[in-house]
Amino acid sequence: KAGVTQTPRYLIKTRGQQVTLSCSPISGHRSVSWYQQTPGQGLQFLFEYFSETQRNKGNFPGRFSGRQFSNSRSEMNVSTLELGDSALYLCASSGGGTGRRDEQFFGPGTRLTVL
Amino acid sequence: AQKVTQAQTEISVVEKEDVTLDCVYETRDTTYYLFWYKQPPSGELVFLIRRNSFDEQNEISGRYSWNFQKSTSSFNFTITASQVVDSAVYFCALLDSNYQLIWGAGTKLIIKP
Numbered sequence: 009k010a011g012v013t014q015t016p017r018y019l020i021k022t023r024g025q026q027v028t029l030s031c032s033p034i035s036g037h038r039s040v041s042w043y044q045q046t047p048g049q050g051l052q053f054l055f056e057y058f059s060e061t062q063r064n065k066g067n068f069p070g071r072f073s074g075r076q077f078s079n080s081r082s083e084m085n086v087s088t089l090e091l092g093d094s095a096l097y098l099c100a101s102s103g104g105g106t107g108r109r110d111e112q113f114f115g116p117g118t119r120l121t122v123l
Numbered sequence: 124a125q126k127v128t129q130a131q132t133e134i135s136v137v138e139k140e141d142v143t144l145d146c147v148y149e150t151r152d153t154t155y156y157l158f159w160y161k162q163p164p165s166g167e168l169v170f171l172i173r174r175n176s177f178d179e180q181n182e183i184s185g186r187y188s189w190n191f192q193k194s195t196s197s198f199n200f201t202i203t204a205s206q207v208v209d210s211a212v213y214f215c216a217l218l219d220s221n222y223q224l225i226w227g228a229g230t231k232l233i234i235k236p
Contacts, residue, residue, distance in 0.1 A: 043224070051214065051226035064221050096166055100224075110156045110175075110218055114168040 010035065012101050012115035020121045026087040029118045033080050033101030039063070040082035041112060042074060045096040057082050058103065086120075094122045125150050125219050129227035136205055137235050144200045144230045146215030152176075156218040157198045159189065162229070163211045171213075174198065202232075210234045 013032045021027050033040050041064075042054040053066040057076035074084040080101075086093055096119050100112035126149040136142050148157065159171040172182060174191050182189045186203045202209055215227040 041224075050228050051216075051224075053223045053225075056222065064223055066223065098166075098168060100168075102222075110173065110222070111170075112224065113170065114160075116165065116167045119166065 012099060012113055014097075014099050014115040014118050016118060017116065018119050018121075020123060021089050022123050023089055023091060025089050026085060027089060027120060028083050028085045029097055029099075029120070031082045031084075031099030031101075031115060033082070033099075034113055037101040037103050037113075038080050039101065039103035040076060040080065041100045041102070042082070042084050043098045043100065044068075045098060045117075046092075046094070051098075054084065054097075089122045091122050093120065095120055125152075125217060125225045127215050127217050127225055127227035129213075129215055129230050131230045132228070133231040133233065135233040135235060138207055139204050141201060141203050142205050142232065144202075144213050144215075144232065146198045146200065146227060148196050148198065148215070148217050150196075150217060150219065152220045155220070157191065158214075158216045158218065158224070159198075159200050160214045160216065161211045162214060168214070171200075205232075205234045207234045207236050 015030045039058045041056040043051050045051045055074050056064040060076045071087045076082045096117045098117045099115045102112045128147045155176045157174045161169040179191050188201045190199045210233055212229045212231045214229045217225045
């Protein structure tokens, strides 16, 4: 069974631009969560999507948004990029056949650099 | 407030030494899950263990062992006979009632040959 995939793996953008990151969960998983990892703030929860609906949201500004498609693939978008958005963005999938949400499987991450 | 504290920022030991990584948590939930993840330099988070709040049995998996004590709100992780390949950042995390992972700051473990 394929794991969680994230594309692209690396991205360089400039301030003010916007970016879209993609995550494909493990087949059969319906929940996708996004996390931001920075040296200063560590790992922080961004949001979770389940069946195309945002189920939970962390404490991030409205520039951070996401969506989920009918095939459970998810995208997150960051608009008007700031230097502080440079981070590793990790996606996790859960809720497979057992429906368990306590098992989260992580992808390799997308490393975003904002210049 | 829900919080996970990993007081050790960095630990450096020589190969074959035993090492314990500390994790202390705070939660108001009566049912919760605790996790340990390993993050090698590649960046991917590797799941090591999940423990629910009702299961206080210690767990051993090869060279890894975990000591969960609700009385002290701790979930410590011990690597026996450490190896260079164990070098990584280790995170302790708490799954809250909204199924959000609350992360500790991580402990960077350096195993020197």
